[in-house]
Structure formats: structure tokens, C-alpha cells
Amino acid sequence: MKTIAVGSEAVVYENNGLIIKRRVKKGYRIREIDSNLRRKRSRAEFRTIKELYEKGISVPRPVKYAEKTEEIWMEKIEGERLAERFTEEDAKQIGIMIADLHNNGIIHGDLTTANIIKKGKKLYIIDFGLSYHSTKDEDMASDLFLFKNALKSKHNPLYNGAYPLFIRAYKSHIRKEFKGIDTHLKDIETRRRYNESY
Amino acid sequence: MYTLGIESTAHTFGVGITENDRVIANERDTLKPLSGGIIPREAAAHHFRLAAEILGKALNKGGLRLKDIDLFAFSQGPGIIPSLKVGASLSSFLSKKYGKKLIGVNHCVAHLEIARLYTGLRDPIMLYVSGGNTQIITYYNKNYIVFGETQDIGIGNLLDKTGRRMGIPFPAGPEIEKLAEKGKHYIEMPYSIKGMDVSFSGIETFVSKIIGRETKEDIAFSLQETVFSMLIEASERTMAYCLKNSLVITGGVAANKRLNEMGRKMCSERAAEFKEIPMEFAGDNGAMIAYTGYLMRDYNQKDLDIKPKFRTDTVEINYR
Numbered sequence: 222m223k224t225i226a227v228g229s230e231a232v233v234y235e236n237n238g239l240i241i242k243r244r245v246k247k248g249y250r251i252r253e254i255d256s257n258l259r260r261k262r263s264r265a266e267f268r269t270i271k272e273l274y275e276k277g278i279s280v281p282r283p284v285k286y287a288e289k290t291e292e293i294w295m296e297k298i299e300g301e302r303l304a305e306r307f308t309e310e311d312a313k314q315i316g317i318m319i320a321d322l323h324n325n326g327i328i329h330g331d332l333t334t335a336n337i338i339k340k341g342k343k344l345y346i347i348d349f350g351l352s353y354h355s356t357k358d359e360d361m362a363s364d365l366f367l368f369k370n371a372l373k374s375k376h377n378p379l380y381n382g383a384y385p386l387f388i389r390a391y392k393s394h395i396r397k398e399f400k401g402i403d404t405h406l407k408d409i410e411t412r413r414r415y416n417e418s419y
Numbered sequence: 420m421y422t423l424g425i426e427s428t429a430h431t432f433g434v435g436i437t438e439n440d441r442v443i444a445n446e447r448d449t450l451k452p453l454s455g456g457i458i459p460r461e462a463a464a465h466h467f468r469l470a471a472e473i474l475g476k477a478l479n480k481g482g483l484r485l486k487d488i489d490l491f492a493f494s495q496g497p498g499i500i501p502s503l504k505v506g507a508s509l510s511s512f513l514s515k516k517y518g519k520k521l522i523g524v525n526h527c528v529a530h531l532e533i534a535r536l537y538t539g540l541r542d543p544i545m546l547y548v549s550g551g552n553t554q555i556i557t558y559y560n561k562n563y564i565v566f567g568e569t570q571d572i573g574i575g576n577l578l579d580k581t582g583r584r585m586g587i588p589f590p591a592g593p594e595i596e597k598l599a600e601k602g603k604h605y606i607e608m609p610y611s612i613k614g615m616d617v618s619f620s621g622i623e624t625f626v627s628k629i630i631g632r633e634t635k636e637d638i639a640f641s642l643q644e645t646v647f648s649m650l651i652e653a654s655e656r657t658m659a660y661c662l663k664n665s666l667v668i669t670g671g672v673a674a675n676k677r678l679n680e681m682g683r684k685m686c687s688e689r690a691a692e693f694k695e696i697p698m699e700f701a702g703d704n705g706a707m708i709a710y711t712g713y714l715m716r717d718y719n720q721k722d723l724d725i726k727p728k729f730r731t732d733t734v735e736i737n738y739r
Contacts, residue, residue, distance in 0.1 A: 227689075229659035230652075248688055249681035250648045253605040304660070331614045335660050351612065367614040374564045374732075375660070413570050413616070 230262075230350065235297060239284060242266075242293040244350070262350035263291045269327055269349040270295065278321050279345045298347075300340030307334045307376050312383035314344050316390025319364060322346070324396050328353055328360045333371040358397075362405035365391065369406075420716070421483060422490040423513070424709030427506030428498025428526045429550060432466040434477040435706030436488070437713050440536070444480035445699060445706035446473045452589055463501035470509055477705065486517055492712020495523035496729030497552075503725040511723065522712040523723045526703075527731040528563055530669050531556055532714060533707035538694035540665045546654045546682070549670035549703070550575035550590070553650070555615060555657045556731055558739070563731050566661065567615030567653045574646060575672050577619045581626050581642060585635055595639045596675050602640020606633055610645055615656050617649045643677055651681045658691060665692040673701040714738045 222241070226233040234241040244259040267286040270293075274280050282296035303311065315337065322329060329336075330351030338345045355361075368387065372380045392399045426433040426447070433447030450465040452458070478484060493510035496503060514521035531545045544557045544566075553574045555567035572580075575592065582591020606629065609621040626642055654666055668682050679695055686693035700706060715738060 229655045229689075247648075247652075247685070249651050249684040251605060251644050253607070254610065254644060254648050257607070258610065331656075333614060333660060351614075363613055367616070370566075370616075371614070374559065374566050377560050377562070377564070409570060413568055 228348075230259075238297050240281065240295050240297045242295070244291065260291055263293060265352060266349040267293045269352045273322070273325065273327060276325055278325070279318065279343065280349075281345065281347060298338050298340055298345050300338040300343075300345065302335055303337040303339045303344065304334040304375065306339060307379065307383075309379055309382045309386065311337075311339070311344060312372075312387040313390040315368070316387040316392075317394050318344060318346055319368065320391045320394035320396075323356075323361045323364070324394070326354050326356050328355050329364050330367075332364055332368040334375065356397075358401040359405040359408075361395075361397075361402045362409060365402065365406050366409045420489045420713065421481070421487055422492055422709045422713040422716070423477070423485075423488045424492040424494075424524070424529075424705045424707070424712050425506040425510050426494045426526070426529075426703050426705045426708045427466050427502050428494050428496065429502055429703060430462045430465070431703040432469055432473060432505070433703060433705035433708075434473050435704060435709040436477055436481040436483065437706065437709040438481075440710065440713060442700075442706040442710060444477040445704055446476040446480065447704055448473060449702075459499045459501045462499060463505055466502060466505040470505065474509075485513065488513075488517065488519060490520050490522065490712060490716055491517075492522040492524050492708050492715075494526045494529065494708050495723070496726035497526060498725075498727060498729075500725065500727050503727060507723075507725045520716070521723060522715050522718060523720055523726075524708050524711045524715065525729050525731060525734045526708075527552065527554065527556060528734050528736075529707040529711040531563060532711045533700045533704070534667045534669045534696050536710060537696045537700050538667050540667055540692065540694055542663060543665040543667045543692075543694075544654055544658050544661070544663050546650060546666065546668045547670045548574045548650065548668065548672035548678070550579065552670060553617065553619075554731070555654055557657065557661055557663060558736070559661065561736055563734065563736060565731050566657045567617070570613065570616050570618045571620040572623065574619065574650065575670075577623055577646065578642075578672070580623060581630075581638075584627055584630050585638070590671070592672055592675060595643065596677065598636050598639035599643045599677065600640075602634075602636040602638075604637045604640075605644065606637055606641040608641055608645040610649060612649050612652055615653050615660065617646075617653050619646065622646065643675075647675075647678045647681050650678070651685050654682070655685050655689065658689070664690070665694070667694055667696060669696055669701045671702045674698055 284294040336348040430450040436444040491514040493506045553569040611618040
């Protein structure tokens with residue numbers, strides 16, 4: 222078993238072509254918060270991957286959830302983190318993927334280019350620890366906002382070209398009135414600005 | 420080169436002086452309302468009343484007279500309009516009277532620059548926590564970019580609002596910290612993290628409903644543990660995402676020992692560096708404005724109006 226990645230909350234090991242993801246204890250959190258979060262997120266993540274995989278969405282193939290150790294076992298995708306190799310063309314495919322997630326009632330909750338793997342030309346979404354079920358406009362908007370902000374911050378030079386491609390692709394694939402989602406997206410953006418609420 | 424900086428974005432009026440990149444004076448006064456929160460006009464009145472006195476104190480400390488100052492700087496935003504106007508008009512008057520250049524400084528950028536100066540960290544992630552601001556900022560592609568932020572109210576605001584409901588005067592942070600040390604029983608509260616963003620409105624509502632039913636100590640303890648865990652987690656996510664390996668916490672809420680302890684622990688677990696900055700430079704202060712003004716001394720700014728909603732990421736950084 223070899224360690225292949227140490228993320229902000231989990232360590233990822235590799236064993237015979239399988240990926241084992243284990244959320245590590247965070248000493249800064251009290252036990253009550255920490256163990257609860259880790260268990261909840263690991264379970265949610267496995268459930269979501271399973272559900273999405275069965276529906277044919279590009280996520281790693283789930284193998285098993287080890288209840289005792291709270292480990293997620295899944296198939297390894299031989300690709301690389303998109304964060305370091307994102308190009309404008311990827312934006313369209315991501316828009317379609319997110320629309321697919323939302324059409325299936327899943328909100329990712331942590332959309333960045335670090336949570337997308339690129340293998341050849343194909344993209345896979347990973348890291349579903351903050352995901353949940355919802356078909357509400359505002360929750361879908363929250364995902365769009367996170368990705369928009371990820372583009373703006375980490376990929377700023379590409380933002381102006383990539384964002385319209387992303388949102389156009391999303392709009393044409395989402396099986397819902399986009400207007401409602403868009404209203405909430407604008408609302409999050411205004412709320413997030415400096416708050417003068419004394 | 421002497422730079423005099425004026426800070427007046429919220430309830431603190433401060434004047435700082437730097438000699439090149441060294442702080443030689445940092446004087447201030449903070450309005451503490453007797454009850455409730457800050458009323459913008461009262462903050463501005465406070466600043467007007469004390470401006471001359473604080474300016475005089477800073478000059479005395481530096482052993483300088485106004486005519487010795489080579490450069491004036493003021494905090495342009497973000498902040499409360501009436502407060503911002505005090506610093507803007509005073510610095511503009513001084514710059515015209517003495518024929519010296521005036522620099523408009525972004526308040527959040529100034530917090531980050533003074534944090535870098537006093538910690539020696541070259542490229543940290545900054546968790547900036549105050550009354551109205553809760554942001555996770557770092558340098559990226561020639562800008563200071565806000566990677567994470569509150570999607571609703573600021574952390575200080577949450578503490579003050581909750582404090583008010585429990586009968587704790589403004590600012591409630593220090594008293595909540597004391598109560599929390601005596602809390603024993605953790606009450607599970609909504610833990611809301613969205614990517615690198617956080618949200619506090621759910622927890623605010625939750626806490627408002629349990630006041631009176633649980634002890635103040637347990638509420639304070641559970642509140643602190645929950646919201647600080649969220650902030651440190653969001654900071655850690657930003658560090659991993661941006662591949663950076665140091666953290667500094669600044670802003671008024673950085674005075675909280677538990678928050679710093681959590682930041683230090685998180686960093687040590689991921690072999691990253693954590694440094695505290697002296698409290699004098701964590702809360703709002705004039706020295707950070709003077710120092711950042713000095714860094715920006717070659718800028719040619721056309722727009723020196725106040726910017727109440729000044730976004731950190733719109734400032735072009737060409738001195739580093």
C-alpha cells in the first residue's frame with residue numbers, strides 16, 4: 222500500500238489498482254465534532270459515488286465502504302488533477318457534468334478544479350464529502366457559484382473565456398428553468414460581498 | 420521616507436507612521452458603544468472628535484511634525500461610509516496642505532501586508548476575521564485573491580449578535596471566550612462549509628433558539644468550537660488547493676486564544692508554518708495603512724474616492 226495523496230482532509234492510498242480514501246483525525250477539532258464529521262462525510266461520499274456511477278456519470282467505480290475503518294475503496298483513475306492543467310476547452314465538459322449531477326438530484330458542495338481528474342480528454346468528478354441530495358434552485362446555484370469562484374480565483378487569466386462556455390453548457394443540459402437558479406446565483410454573489418450589517 | 424497612514428473603516432480610528440518599512444508610531448482609539456452595536460454616524464462622530472488628538476500622539480511618538488511627512492495614506496475601503504469619509508477628508512486635506520502625495524489603501528490588503536511584515540512569512544494564507552470581514556486571502560497571479568469567505572455575516576458579527584442575546588456587551592468575543600473555557604458539554608450545532616466558503620446564518624438562528632435552555636458556558640463553548648473548526652477547515656482547504664504552507668490569523672477576532680491554538684494545531688499536523696502577529700497589528704490600526712502606503716509609494720492612482728465595497732482582488736499588486 223502506498224500513499225499517493227495527502228489532501229486537506231483525507232489520505233489516499235493505492236493498493237493493487239484500487240484507491241483507498243481515509244479521512245484523517247483533525248487534532249484541532251474536538252472529538253465530538255471531528256468523528257461525527259468524518260463518519261458522515263465518508264458515508265455520504267460513498268453513497269453518492271455509488272448512486273452516480275450506477276447512473277453512468279463519470280465518477281470512480283466504487284468498490285466498497287469499510288464501515289469499521291471508515292474507508293472508501295474505489296477504482297483508480299489513471300489521470301491527473303485538473304487544477305494544474307485546466308484549459309478553456311474543459312469548461313464546456315464540466316458544465317455538462319454538473320448539469321448531469323444536478324439532474325440526478327446531487328449537489329457536489331466542493332466544486333473546484335482540484336476535485337476533477339483528467340484522463341486523456343475525459344473528466345471525472347471526485348471528492349463528494351460535502352455532497353448532498355437536493356433539487357432546490359438555491360443549492361444548484363451554490364455549486365455554480367463555487368465553480369465560478371474557483372475559476373475566478375485560481376484560473377483568473379482563463380476566467381473570461383471559460384466561464385461563458387461553462388455556464389452555456391450547463392444551461393443547455395439542465396432539465397430545469399435556468400432563470401430560477403440564476404436568480405439565486407446572483408443573490409449569493411451579492412450576499413458574499415462585504416457585509417455592512419452593524 | 421516617512422509615511423503617515425490613517426485607518427477609519429469601522430469603529431477604530433488609527434494613525435500610524437512608518438520610517439521606510441519600519442513602524443515608528445501606531446496610535447488609535449476604538450469606539451465602544453454602551454449598548455447594542457455600532458451606529459455608523461456615532462462611529463464617524465467619534466473619529467472626528469479624536470482625530471486631532473490621535474494624530475498629535477502619533478507624531479509625538481515618532482518625534483515628527485506634519486511637515487516632516489513625505490507621504491500620506493488612508494484606508495479607502497471596504498468599510499462604513501461615514502467612518503471612511505473621516506480618514507479620506509483628513510488625509511486629503513493634509514496631503515494638499517503639505518504638498519505631498521496621497522495613497523489610497525485597501526484595508527484587507529493592509530492587514531495582509533502588516534501580517535507578512537511582523538511574521539516574516541513570505542507567502543502565507545491569511546485568515547482575516549473581524550466584525551464585518553471573514554475572508555481567506557492569499558497572493559495568486561499578481562493579486563490578493565479571496566479564496567474563501569463568509570456567504571452571509573462576519574464572524575465578529577455572529578459573536579456580537581449572539582452576545583447581545585445573552586446580555587453580553589459589545590464586543591462580545593472576549594466574554595464569550597471566557598465563558599467557553601468553562602463549558603463542558605458540547606451541543607451539536609449546524610456546521611456549514613461550502614468549498615472554501617463558510618456560512619453562519621444557520622448557526623445564528625440555531626443558537627438564538629437555545630439561549631435560556633442551555634447554560635451560557637456550554638453555548639459559548641459549542642459555538643466557538645463549531646465556528647472556529649469551520650474557519651480552520653476552510654483555511655486548510657485553501658492551503659491544500661493553492662499549495663501553500665503557512666498561515667497567519669489576523670483581524671480583531673485573532674485575539675481569541677482558542678482560534679490561534681486550532682490554527683497552530685492544524686498547521687503542525689500538515690507540516691505547515693503558523694505564526695501569530697502581535698495583537699497591536701491584528702486589529703484595525705493606522706500602521707498597516709502607513710506601511711502599505713509606503714509599499715505603494717510609486718503608484719499613480721487617479722481614483723482617491725472612498726470605496727465602501729472595495730474588493731481585495733481588484734487591487735493591482737505591483738510591488739512584490
